[in-house]
Amino acid sequence: MEIFRGCTRGCRFCQAGMITRPVRERSITTIGDMVDNGVRKTGFEEVGLLSLSSADHTEIGDVAKGLADRYDGSNVSLSLPSTRVDAFNITLANEFSRNGRRSGLTFAPEGGSERMRKVINKMVTEEDLIRTVATAYSHGWRQVKLYFMCGLPTETDDDVLQIAELAKKVIAKGREVSGRNDIRCTVSIGGFVPKPHTPFQWAAQLDVETTDERLRKLRETVRADKRYGRAIGFRYHDGQPGIVEGLLSRGDRRVGRIIEEVWRDGGRFDGWSEHFSYDRWVAASGRALAGTGVDLDWYTTRERDYDEVLPWDHLDSGLDKDWLWADWEDALAVADGSADVEVEDCRWTPCYDCGVCPEMGTEIQVGPTGKKLLPLSVV
Template identity: 60%
Template structure:
């Protein structure tokens, strides 16, 4: 059934109401490099939604990339939408205004696909609110053929089960190729005229990386534990493989980054210099699910920077990845960019720098045009033993040497990030965070009495597809007690600034991270009770979520505060990230004995399963003087 793309813009009704809300620029669009197409002249229309505020979602790389990839197709249009803040939601409901895109201010009914980018689980209630505001049927199995296809991608959908009731499709892994393939299928669906929604979903399930929740059902044991999530159709895969882009040089996006008209959390031209990570930090879901490592070449990155700055007018370049200093040609790349932009207003940054990858030469290249104000490192744990448990291979000596080098070369502020609540953690490990912060501060004072150190502490949340996916999570009361230990130890020194967050939102994130399909009822009930923006401290209400869980029979203690055994079925077992579950368990056992594992880009393969399973090798390097060259992976059993 064809969609009614004649559904008009709500701008005429919206514009007079913008004076009633804070930050009206969130809702007006009109940014530099925006793409606007006529709805009546395309064969498919996508509304790409980030379920948070404009200032948080606008810089999101996933949205920016898919926006360009889809709009490059001549018969396709893509627009964007962002979650309305509470004041705007109240205005919209009072005046009967639906959720809308920022390009043409059209509602979801004008689009074939409503696609959500889910970087974190705390956006789930916003997703339901957007469906409700947009007049889209909440439950996927009840949607009519002329309603938009509701899909989601991003790291959070590697466990899609708490959203399974609401999604038509989930996309696991890299989205560039999948988006184009799915777009072609949507165009067939709309032009055929006789395809049912079920037929479309059956075709979509054949695309690698696409999961159709309604084609699967969970099976539980008599004690309530999940045994498996199994396909209910013969043509559904038993395990859905993630999609992996093999050559980033072939996908140099974004080319024309959207430049906002109002302040956002990041205002820089962002280039992803490589994707994936093999450091093996056991707490890090992103590092596990994005394997193998795929690097962009130095020449491609330089071309992207040059073209991106010209098209955007931005003055900062962020060289992004999970651990940017690990790019095998990072020194040469930063040297080239430093030479090219020296004496201009353009600044360069590596937003993620490992302690053991920091060196003055690299930092000097990045600061030719700016002041040396602050550096950020993430030791993650305060003691050597704890860092071995989590496989964060930087030693205390590495950290202190990096700090000494930074302060001696003119930096004035170092930020340190840590987690508490990690497996096997003791009070001694917690106090080690304070001790390490104070040692770094002592080094800073030797180079200037105004030098500062900030210690930021967050509660650990076990994530799917990591060795810690079987672990219990610390309850908020225990996290607060451990924060108190740190506060007491550092209270005497005002030059050490301690920052920490309320651990209560971690309860919700933990529930949604590892919940099964039964948790969907709690998500829906929390939304009905008014839950929105669960990642924002000023609006988050833990009592609302506890009531939602009580109303729906979801036992928080059972989902959060118990260890799982090896044989228990996990809600995401049918989502194939490429990692062997048996290898993850073995690595978990190693962690309990504080045994470290080296980065497999530089050693023989240790058989995590990714490379043979995907038939894609890591792009690996080997130190050779001042440069790093690429070498092929050594397969298990071959070297």
Template identity: 75%
Template sequence: MRKVINKMVSEEDLIRTVATAYGNGWRQVKLYFMCGLPTETDEDVLQIGDMAVNVIAKGREVSGQNDIRATVSIGGFVPKPHTPFQWAPQLSAADTDARLKKLRDKIRGDKKYGRSIGFRYHDGKPGIVEGLLSRGDRRVGSVIRAVYESGGRFDGWREHFSYDLWMNCAEKTLPEFGVDVDWYTTRERTYEEVLPWDHLDSGLDKDWLWEDWQDALDETEVEDCRWTPCFDCGVCPQLDLDIQIGPTGKKLLPLSVVNK
């Protein structure tokens, strides 16, 4: 999955880094993940539990202590405009919650390491509303207005958020336009489709984004352009930017212990 999002950091890199932290006195690390990335399977998500176990095991090994903890924090992936994933289908709320439940059960079911692994997650429903707003067009304005007129306020706060309110308002307003929530969220787009934000110039070339999307589906790694020839994404010439080339020369590791 790291190849899909072009994060060229191996599990060995992660284990080596947390070993340095644990070996220098840290007792807890937080690991952040996303659920619902393109091409993802249930098994991909369950491997997060294996990684957390490896982190705890390495922490105990290098520190000689058993009071080592790791927190897995995970939420649903929401495709966004002006990124290679603007064409991607979003995982449904039900499928997101099902995968997160499997991961939670796996972590909690590990008798040797489960108590040392915290698990925090965001369920799939807020992500669907975020996806609707992220890739919606002017027709979604009718949904927003209906939610407001129905009493929706401060929806960014969990205690005020109502998924049912958003879905009910969408069901009342969107059929008039021949679309629904799934059309905006869980549907994959084609290259030929005119996207609502195509008239906005973020500096990135659309053809380059499409090529990057195809590379993601093929799990093709794209090198960091600071160390390789230009990939012609369009940002530098349009925004008159100069890339900072090369390492800083500063020593970043090992980390030093902060005494409180």
């Protein structure tokens, strides 16, 4: 059930957030009707409340409580995808796990260091995170999953090593508040791939060697820790698939030839790691791009300039390119400490002219409606 579309939190890496602006919510009553209809007519028993940041729905508390009440005692289970790091979400998670097990809670701070989180405009402080996990562990959760990215613009080894520090603090806090030793924290790390139509569309992607080296250092730091290392799970992908993703993400029409070359060479189901061959992609790029003056690095690990005509410039997502560029420059200024700017959410602050609403003829549509979900029928 998609409970709203769009997200204007302004995370600079997020293509979905950038190209689906502004926020348009479904009302609590529409959500209730659609869930009811779906459950009755499909026979499915799992309801996920989806959107780019579901806990941001203006009436999510009432939606959660209303649905949990409606389906109390039935086999219908409710879930929320990973949420922002915010203590309020524990209340929601409590509603959602009323009937069932408390499996894992997932949060996405994305950046290991405070500096990194400012660069990507994901304003989550360490305090927020620790407070939230403390609530989770003290409410019976034993497992918290944290999602991060490696290779963000201006990132250094130290920014990534901060992930280990954060995870240790999470475990320490968890043990303190729960009084137990069997709690866990799983750190999951994805490689950052710059995406079109975002402020990071001009950024250089981190090369394979540096990505792998950085992740190796992080893994060793976590494992070497005698007190907390065993309580921290570590999941990541090496840098190679990320570079192919980066090629496909920001490629132009010449990349079509590479894909064909890979296919002719036997490439199938490359999204499955057991079928993925980085060497095949490198060799195919070499053949397909011979004589063009560009290569794999040109598409991936190269930073772009303001003047460059980008292969997707003719696709209009409504975003003003100059606004995106200014936001990219802000990110760089935040990174080197020459400025301290935060892009706020236009749901609650004045419009800052990203261009979408006038260009697309849309407007922000949010509650609250003040309505509540009533019980479905008298039993």
